[in-house]
Amino acid sequence: MIEKILYPTDFSPHAEKCVEYILQMKECGVKEVVLLHVIDEHIIKFTEEITEEAVTEEQVIAECHRTGKQKLKALAETFHAAGITTKLLLEEGIPFSKILEVADREVVSLIVLGHRGHNLAEELLLGSVAEKVARKSQRPVLLIR
Numbered sequence: 001m002i003e004k005i006l007y008p009t010d011f012s013p014h015a016e017k018c019v020e021y022i023l024q025m026k027e028c029g030v031k032e033v034v035l036l037h038v039i040d041e042h043i044i045k046f047t048e049e050i051t052e053e054a055v056t057e058e059q060v061i062a063e064c065h066r067t068g069k070q071k072l073k074a075l076a077e078t079f080h081a082a083g084i085t086t087k088l089l090l091e092e093g094i095p096f097s098k099i100l101e102v103a104d105r106e107v108v109s110l111i112v113l114g115h116r117g118h119n120l121a122e123e124l125l126l127g128s129v130a131e132k133v134a135r136k137s138q139r140p141v142l143l144i145r
C-alpha cells in the first residue's frame with residue numbers, strides 16, 4: 001500500500017504538476033506527503049560570487065529559508081484541503097543526495113517528482129536531479145511529465 005509519499009519540489013511549473021497526481025493517489029491509500037525543498041549549496045556559493053552588493057552567505061541562506069518556508073506552507077494547504085497530512089522539510093545540501101537521504105529517513109513508499117525543473121536545457125531528456133534520483137533510488141520513483 002502506498003501510504004507515504006516524498007514529493008521533492010524546486011517550486012517550478014514542472015514540479016507543481018505532481019500535485020494533481022498525488023491528490024488522485026488518495027484513492028489508493030495515500031495519507032501523508034513529505035514536502036521537501038533542498039536549498040542547493042552550489043547556488044548559495046554561486047549567488048555570492050555574482051552579486052555585486054555585499055551579501056553574506058548567511059543572508060542568502062536566510063532569504064532561501066524565508067521564501068522556501070512560505071512556498072512549502074502554501075503547498076501544504078492544497079494537500080490539507082484534500083484530507084492528506086503533510087510534513088514540511090527545508091534542507092541545505094545537494095538536491096539529489098538530500099532527496100535520497102530523506103526518502104530513507106522518512107521510510108516513504110514512493111518518490112514523486114517532476115521530470116524537469118527550473119533549468120532550461122531543453123536538449124536534455126531529463127533534468128539532472130530527476131535522472132540521478134531515478135537511477136540511484138532504492139525506492140519506487142514516479143517522474144511526472
Ligand SMILES: Nc1ncnc2c1ncn2[C@@H]1O[C@H](COP(=O)(O)OP(=O)(O)O)[C@@H](O)[C@H]1O
Pocket residue numbers: 008009010012014015016036037038039040095112113114115116117118119120121126127128129130131
Ligand atoms: N532543489 C530541489 N529541491 C527539491 N526538489 C527538487 C530540487 N531540484 C529539483 N527537484 C525536483 O526534481 C525535479 C526535476 O528537476 P531537475 O532534475 O533539477 O530538472 P532541471 O535540470 O530541468 O532543473 C523537479 O521537478 C523537482 O520535483
Ligand SMILES: [Mg+2]
Pocket residue numbers: 010117118119127128129
Ligand atoms: Mg534543477
